[in-house]
Amino acid sequence: MPGSFSEKLHKRARLGLLLLVLTVTHAPASEERVTPEMIQSALEGQGYRVASVTRTLLGRARVVASQGLIWREVVLDLSTGQILRDYAVEFTPETAPPPDSVAMPRGGQVISDSERPGAGG
Structure with missing residues (x-):
């Protein structure tokens, strides 16, 4: 009889198994996750001075x-290790923020990935 209880149970079991397999195979390995320390090290390696490493209200790392007149903000989802934002702006000498600022300053000209110091492209 189509649609019987045992067939529905069998379909649910297969669906549950499929979801389990997808979850396990797509879960990122902990060694592949990007950490705030990795971002800090990479930025310092590109010649940047890290002004601050903080946590946002949503629990992300910022x-x-x-680097001179260029300021960069990288936001990281700590639960997945995914970089959600990598934003760089360049200021003119007249509009430059104080060098001891710890927060991302407002203003400036947005810099594309290829124009950033340390960019691979």
């Missing part, structure tokens, strides 16, 4: 760094 790394703010500067």
Whole structure:
């Protein structure tokens, strides 16, 4: 009889197994996750001075760094290790924020990935 209880139970079991397999195979390995320390090290390796590493209200890590007139903000989802934002702006000498700033300053000209110091492209 189509649609019987045992067939529905069998379909649910297969669906549950499929979901379990998808979850396990798509879960990122902990050694592949990006950490705030990795971001800080990479920025310092590119010549940036890390001004602050803080946590947002949503529990994400925010790394703010500067290199001369260029300021960069990287936001990281700590639960997945995914970089959600990598934002860089360049200021003119007249509009430059104080060098001891720890927060990402407002203003400036947005810099594309290829124009960033340390960019691979």
